[in-house]
Amino acid sequence: MLKKIFHNILIGFFLVYTFAATAQSYSSTNNFLKKKFNVNFCENFNGVLKFTVNKSSYYKNSNHGLILVSDDTLEVRERVVLNQFDGNDIRLLKSFSIGDNWVIVSAYFSKNHKEEYVYLQIINSKGEKVTDKKKIFQISTNKKLEDNTYKFAQSENRARFVVLAQSKRQTHLDSLVFWIKAFDNSLNEISSDSNSFGKNMIHAEIKDVSLSNSNNIYLLGEELYDADEYNVAVVFRKHYELFAYSHNRMNLFRKQVIIEDKFINSMVFTLVNDSLYLGGYYSKLGFSTIEGAFSMRYANDSLKLNSITKFPYSLIKQYPIKNYIEDRFYGEMFRFTAQSMEIDSCGNVYIIGQKIDKTIFFGSERQKGSLYDYVNTAIYNFSDVLLFKIQKDSSWYNIIKKYSSKVYGYGPHTVNPYTYSFTNDKFYFLNNIKKSIDGSTTGKLLYKVQLLKIDTKGKREAIKEIDGIYSITNYRGNIESFHGSMYILVRVPHGEREGRIVKISL
Numbered sequence: 001m002l003k004k005i006f007h008n009i010l011i012g013f014f015l016v017y018t019f020a021a022t023a024q025s026y027s028s029t030n031n032f033l034k035k036k037f038n039v040n041f042c043e044n045f046n047g048v049l050k051f052t053v054n055k056s057s058y059y060k061n062s063n064h065g066l067i068l069v070s071d072d073t074l075e076v077r078e079r080v081v082l083n084q085f086d087g088n089d090i091r092l093l094k095s096f097s098i099g100d101n102w103v104i105v106s107a108y109f110s111k112n113h114k115e116e117y118v119y120l121q122i123i124n125s126k127g128e129k130v131t132d133k134k135k136i137f138q139i140s141t142n143k144k145l146e147d148n149t150y151k152f153a154q155s156e157n158r159a160r161f162v163v164l165a166q167s168k169r170q171t172h173l174d175s176l177v178f179w180i181k182a183f184d185n186s187l188n189e190i191s192s193d194s195n196s197f198g199k200n201m202i203h204a205e206i207k208d209v210s211l212s213n214s215n216n217i218y219l220l221g222e223e224l225y226d227a228d229e230y231n232v233a234v235v236f237r238k239h240y241e242l243f244a245y246s247h248n249r250m251n252l253f254r255k256q257v258i259i260e261d262k263f264i265n266s267m268v269f270t271l272v273n274d275s276l277y278l279g280g281y282y283s284k285l286g287f288s289t290i291e292g293a294f295s296m297r298y299a300n301d302s303l304k305l306n307s308i309t310k311f312p313y314s315l316i317k318q319y320p321i322k323n324y325i326e327d328r329f330y331g332e333m334f335r336f337t338a339q340s341m342e343i344d345s346c347g348n349v350y351i352i353g354q355k356i357d358k359t360i361f362f363g364s365e366r367q368k369g370s371l372y373d374y375v376n377t378a379i380y381n382f383s384d385v386l387l388f389k390i391q392k393d394s395s396w397y398n399i400i401k402k403y404s405s406k407v408y409g410y411g412p413h414t415v416n417p418y419t420y421s422f423t424n425d426k427f428y429f430l431n432n433i434k435k436s437i438d439g440s441t442t443g444k445l446l447y448k449v450q451l452l453k454i455d456t457k458g459k460r461e462a463i464k465e466i467d468g469i470y471s472i473t474n475y476r477g478n479i480e481s482f483h484g485s486m487y488i489l490v491r492v493p494h495g496e497r498e499g500r501i502v503k504i505s506l
Contacts, residue, residue, distance in 0.1 A: 025505040039067075039489045039499065042097035043158070049487065050125075052095045052102075066095075066102065068125055069501070079127035090119070091144075094152045096161050098185045100125055105152065105163060106133070109144030116141050118150075118165060120187050134187055137165050137179055151209040156271065160184050162211045164219070175199040178206055180245075182215060190215060193252070197241060198223050210271045218276055218298070219243035220269050228288060230322075235288045240267045242278070244298060253301045259294060259308065263287055266338040266353070275299070279351050279390070280338035282308070289321055289332035293390045295341070295349040307349060309390040315397050319355065336386050342422045344456050348391050350427075352420070355384045385418050387427065387454065396458035400429050421486055423506060427454040428486060432469050449490055451504065466502060468492045 042050040053065035066079040096103040101124050108117045118137035122130040139145065151164040160182055167177040175196040182191045198204020203224040210218045221241040228235045244253040257264065257278065265287055267280035279295040292310040296303050311333060319334040336353040343349055385400040400418055420429045433448040447469040453461045468490040486504045 027503045039501075040095075041487055042095070045097065045099060050097045054092065066125065066127065077125075079125065091147065093118075093147055093150055094163075096152075096154055096158075098122075098158060101130055103161065103185070103187070105150075107145070107147075107150075109141070114140060114142060116145050116165075118163070120163075120183065122187065131187060136163065136181055136183075136189075139165060139167065139179070141168060143168070149205075151206060153209045153211045155211045155213045155215075156274070157213045158185075159213070160190065160211060160215060162209055162217055164206060164209045166206055169198070169204065172202050173200055176204040176206075178219075180209070180217060180219070182211060182217060191217065191245065193245060195243070195252070197221055201225050201239075202227065202236065208269060210269065210276070212271060212274045212276075214247050214274060216247055216274075216276075217243075217245040218269065218271065220267070220278075222267075228286070230288070237287045238264065238266075240264055242269075242298065242303065244276070244301070255303060257296070257303060259305065262294075262308075264294075265290055265335055268338050268341050268351075270341050270343065272343045277306070277341060277343055277349065278303070279341040279349055281336060281351070281353065283329075283332055283335075285329050285332055288335065289329040290335045291332045293338075293351045293388050295351075295390055307390050309388075309395050311388070311397070312395075315386075318399070336384075342427075344425045346456075348389060348394075348456065350422075351386075351388050351390060353386050353388075355386070385429070385431075387429075389456070389458065394457075398454055398458060398460055400431050400452065419488070423486075425456050426506075428452070428463075428504075428506065429454065430488060433465070447491075449488075464504070466490055468500075 038054055040052045040054075042052060044050070047070060049069040051067040051069070053067060068077045068079075090106045090108045092104060092106050094105040096105075101122050104121045104123060106119050106121070108119070109115070110117065116137070116139040117135055118139070119133040119135055121133045124130055145165065145168060149166040149168070151166075152161065154161045162180060162182040164178060164180045169176055176198040177194065177196045179194045180192065181189055183189055198221070201223040203222075205222055206219050207222045208220045212218075219242070221243065223239040223241070224236040225239055226237040228237070240257040242253070242255055242257055245251070246253070257267065259282055262282045262284055263286060265281045265283055267278060269276060269278040271277075276298040277295060278298065279293065281290040281292070282294050283289050283291050285291070290311070292308065294308040295306040297306050298304075316331070316333040319336075321329050321332065321334055334355065336355045338351055338353040340352045341350060342352070383401075387398040387400065389396050418429055418431050420427055422428075429452040431450045431452060433446070433450055447467070449466040449468060451463045451466070453463055486506055488502050488504070489499055490502050491499055
């Protein structure tokens with residue numbers, strides 16, 4: 001099916017038009033991508049843009065496609081990677097672009113043997129195999145592992161990559177077991193380990209993995225150990241744990257991340273020039289609210305608090321605590337969830353997080369929905385985005401708002417409100433606008449993407465509005481920035497051909 005789609009793509013694939021957008025040039029393809037497919041941007045290699053295409057997780061992931069586009073958008077090539085190995089269907093989990101070739105990570109679950117097998121293989125940009133499949137994990141399990149239990153990372157120089165697999169816990173009394181292996185681009189194994197954590201916790205998972213150029217591996221573990229209940233909401237109490245494996249020897253530093261006399265409500269980490277930064281939101285009163293943001297650095301087997309900054313009153317009053325949360329949280333604000341962090345060229349730290357607007361909860365494991373966090377089968381509708389600079393001498397914040405609209409029914413109908421690129425010490429936020437058309441009697445909605453630029457001093461500029469939406473929960477398209485140009489996937493809602501690539505020269 002994918003082959004047929006791509007065959008149709010090649011007919012008039014790139015009808016390019018360009019016009020001025022403040023100091024930026026803007027160009028776009030025709031709509032080419034069916035609504036069931038995700039597009040992921042990989043890299044710019046020798047002037048060729050490399051993308052992967054796969055079916056949404058809400059559909060059977062039966063094929064994995066590769067698209068190569070010249071940077072001037074005048075040429076396109078497509079390849080299809082089939083999903084057969086020894087006559088069995090496999091799941092294609094991840095692709096890494098390594099120069100002209102690709103590393104493909106795939107998995108196969110054997111019902112007869114109750115085993116999950118994970119493989120690596122190198123293919124070239126023609127879709128031809130360069131190496132045979134190499135088995136890297138064989139995991140005993142009663143059913144196939146969910147794709148989101150795997151985590152992947154490439155080193156910043158793209159010379160190595162790491163694959164992490166997590167087990168399925170049967171009850172909260174069990175420990176989470178995980179396995180990690182790092183490889184060079186010839187699939188030679190350079191380090192490996194297995195470990196466990198999270199015993200007796202409500203929920204436990206490895207949230208993220210990172211790999212340095214010198215083959216240091218970092219994992220961020222999250223444990224949910226208790227819950228506060230408020231009316232129809234649940235607020236989970238958390239522990240965060242840092243796993244740091246040193247170069248080649250795989251010596252392990254393992255420590256719970258704490259701030260004295262504070263509660264960490266959500267946390268992320270990032271690797272910049274081989275330095276590991278951690279950051280997120282904290283409270284002095286509990287897990288239901290936030291007071292400010294913090295950052296840390298890991299070096300020489302120690303964690304050091306880098307900065308901690310309380311939110312200004314002007315921000316706190318914009319997001320008052322809900323009336324079902326007790327008055328003892330006075331002086332703090334409704335909680336956001338940290339989702340990423342950035343470090344500028346001067347070492348200043350920025351935390352980006354979202355406010356969760358509401359929750360739809362399925363199943364019977366917990367009768368109340370979590371107010372803030374994804375656990376089991378909850379699905380969220382996100383709203384406002386907070387960009388916060390946490391240096392003491394120059395702290396500021398920006399709110400990137402979603403244009404709200406009512407969502408009816410159940411399931412993944414929400415629109416992701418934003419994505420961003422941090423390029424040359426400037427943020428470029430793509431913000432979805434979803435609102436009713438004035439005078440419409442059918443409730444028809446207008447979808448646009450708004451491009452905002454925010455510099456490191458907090459100055460904000462609206463650059464452009466583009467028809468369509470960045471993505472929706474079912475069908476993703478990741479933003480990427482190469483050589484001063486931003487490439488995004490914009491969807492046209494409710495159409496047969498729903499996706500086009502937009503290039504914005506920054």
